[in-house]
Amino acid sequence: MTLLLKATQVTRNFNVKASKTWFAKPRVLRAVNQISLELNSGQTLGLVGESGCGKSTLARMLIGLLPTSSGEITFAGQPIQAKRNAHWRAQRRDMQMVYQDPLAALDRRLKIFDQVQEPLVIQKIGDRAAQLAATREALESVGIGQDLYGRYPHELSGGQRQRVVMARALVLKPQLLVCDEPVSALDLSIQAQVINLLSQLQKSRNLAMLFISHDLRVVRHICDDVAVMYLGKIIEQGPANKILSNPAHPYTAALISAVSHPNGARGFHGTDSKLRKRILLTGEPPNPIDIPTGCAFHPRCPSVLARCKTQAPVKTMLDARHSVACHLHSGTAPLAYMPSANESLLIPPIEALA
Numbered sequence: 001m002t003l004l005l006k007a008t009q010v011t012r013n014f015n016v017k018a019s020k021t022w023f024a025k026p027r028v029l030r031a032v033n034q035i036s037l038e039l040n041s042g043q044t045l046g047l048v049g050e051s052g053c054g055k056s057t058l059a060r061m062l063i064g065l066l067p068t069s070s071g072e073i074t075f076a077g078q079p080i081q082a083k084r085n086a087h088w089r090a091q092r093r094d095m096q097m098v099y100q101d102p103l104a105a106l107d108r109r110l111k112i113f114d115q116v117q118e119p120l121v122i123q124k125i126g127d128r129a130a131q132l133a134a135t136r137e138a139l140e141s142v143g144i145g146q147d148l149y150g151r152y153p154h155e156l157s158g159g160q161r162q163r164v165v166m167a168r169a170l171v172l173k174p175q176l177l178v179c180d181e182p183v184s185a186l187d188l189s190i191q192a193q194v195i196n197l198l199s200q201l202q203k204s205r206n207l208a209m210l211f212i213s214h215d216l217r218v219v220r221h222i223c224d225d226v227a228v229m230y231l232g233k234i235i236e237q238g239p240a241n242k243i244l245s246n247p248a249h250p251y252t253a254a255l256i257s258a259v260s261h262p263n264g265a266r267g268f269h270g271t272d273s274k275l276r277k278r279i280l281l282t283g284e285p286p287n288p289i290d291i292p293t294g295c296a297f298h299p300r301c302p303s304v305l306a307r308c309k310t311q312a313p314v315k316t317m318l319d320a321r322h323s324v325a326c327h328l329h330s331g332t333a334p335l336a337y338m339p340s341a342n343e344s345l346l347i348p349p350i351e352a353l354a
């Protein structure tokens with residue numbers, strides 16, 4: 001495995017008006033706050049967290065669609081830049097994005113085949129025959145048959161459209177695919193099909209993948225690793241199987257406990273009934289304009305300690321690959337809501353979606 005993408009202390013601020021009055025002074029909204037991460041070729045990293053925690057902002061910076069406020073990003077050893085010149089275009093070829101809304105990502109006036117072929121034409125890759133062959137291959141790989149080549153996006157189902165978006169991204173043979181909620185706009189019955197296809201393509205093409213999703217079931221199914229974000233920071237990161245069955249951060253535990261099961265159960269399972277209950281977070285919903293002092297999660301944390309209110313927790317390595325930023329893991333306090341080693345969390349398998 002080779003290191004493909006590396007982010008070091010990446011931050012993104014936006015100046016926003018906190019109120020609608022014309023004289024209100026702009027305030028700084030810190031959407032992404034000093035995030036560092038690495039992604040190897042062939043590795044899949046899931047990015048999870050509540051709405052507004054900065055997932056899309058981080059993803060857009062990672063692929064050069066949005067400038068950073070500070071920090072460094074490199075792709076295959078080369079600095080990523082958001083300035084749209086020839087170097088940017090060449091780099092972007094290797095990094096493709098699949099968005100939540102396939103209809104918005106497609107040109108309504110272009111037929112499916114032309115739509116998938118277009119990036120090759122724009123980037124002047126190969127001669128006409130090679131472009132036709134590559135387009136056919138990409139469409140075939142996502143299961144779009146020749147009968148659909150002449151149709152327009154609005155003449156396809158949601159699942160078919162998302163397959164076309166995937167073909168358009170794959171036709172350039174990228175090394176990195178960034179998927180931002182790729183199935184959340186699709187019917188439940190179609191979600192599992194598209195996810196399984198994505199997982200297959202990722203493996204067969206050895207793609208690195210950053211996968212943003214609210215759905216922890218999907219993340220566990222498709223991702224090697226998971227990073228949990230809260231108010232612009234990664235608060236826990238490591239192997240998906242491990243974190244989603246034995247979280248170290250109370251926020252991760254709360255996210256997992258909110259996963260609903262087809263049989264109506266939630267979150268934890270095991271002998272302790274407390275662990276089977278949903279962990280309801282108290283306090284105000286997070287606001288990135290007014291990030292709390294100390295640990296940003298402390299006003300809502302069920303296990304809050306005195307020092308959480310004043311001291312920001314630093315990243316602690318629990319083992320070689322599992323990191324957490326939480327005072328519960330830097331001292332001797334009891335780990336409330338933390339499952340013991342023989343407890344596990346039950347997240348229903350992806351097949352249950354079908």
Ligand SMILES: Nc1ncnc2c1ncn2[C@@H]1O[C@H](COP(=O)(O)OP(=O)(O)OP(=O)(O)O)[C@@H](O)[C@H]1O
Nearest residue numbers: 014016029031050051052053054055056057058288
């Ligand atoms: N261009 C912008 N101008 C001002 N604020 C912005 C801008 N883009 C994002 N934000 C703010 O930055 C924060 C993070 O937004 P972002 O879209 O990255 O969240 P997200 O985690 O992707 O949320 P969701 O799950 O809803 O997609 C939000 O508070 C959002 O309002």
Ligand SMILES: [Mg+2]
Nearest residue numbers: 055056057180
């Ligand atoms: Mg988003």
